[in-house]
Amino acid sequence: DAGITQSPRHKVTETGTPVTLRCHQTENHRYMYWYRQDPGHGLRLIHYSYGVKDTDKGEVSDGYSVSRSKTEDFLLTLESATSSQTSVYFCAIRGDRGQETQYFGPGTRLLVL
Amino acid sequence: QKEVEQDPGPLSVPEGAIVSLNCTYSNSAFQYFMWYRQYSRKGPELLMYTYSSGNKEDGRFTAQVDKSSKYISLFIRDSQPSDSATYLCAMTAGSGGYNKLIFGAGTRLAVHP
Secondary structure (H helix, E strand, C coil), X not given: CCCEXXXXXXXXXXXXXXXXXXXXXXXXXXXXXXXEEECCCEEEEEEEEEECCEEEECCCCCCEEEEEEECCEEEEEECCCCHHHCEEEEEEEECCCCCCCEEECCCEEEEEC | CCCEEECCCCEEEECCCXXXXXXXXXXXXXCEEEEEEECCCCCCEEEEEEECCEEEEECCEEEEEECCCCEEEEXXXXXXXXXXXXXXXXXXXXXXXXXXXXXXCCEEEEEEC
């Protein structure tokens, strides 16, 4: 499982409330990613990080922010949740040096009412 | 047009059948190709990883890349009910940077006894 945990695993919230999802890795990987997965769209990159305090936007970053204050933790925040952000969120880490692969966490199912 | 196209299925086959899953892509810069398996309510799990054209075999699974046709395949021999899952193709040009993966939408496979 690549040593990745995500919390919470399930969350129900209301429109307009802030939500923070946490990704934790134990293997000191430099690159971390947040994706969302929706039917018909596959996995879409929200934000990624290439080191502590180094982050950048992916293709669907509107409405999301991230922070990485420690190598092992990558946080995804929905500042004001909307129903369109109902999705399954996956964290991933990049594989070993020289490998162009990513390994995924177990996911967080978020429902915004 | 999406960069990566994948037939969503569902694909239903009897146990023991040979399964062929496919993706087409448009970006000729892609060099690294992956197949992920995703069980219901789980994170994607890396199944096969190949570089450039050719075949790679791992047990009952064979990944095939035809860069001239921009077409990749995953073959599953002697399919088992435990192979029932969604299969995602993914690919990247490989930049040495943040490793942007482009995913297909996934093909749902059901293997019935």
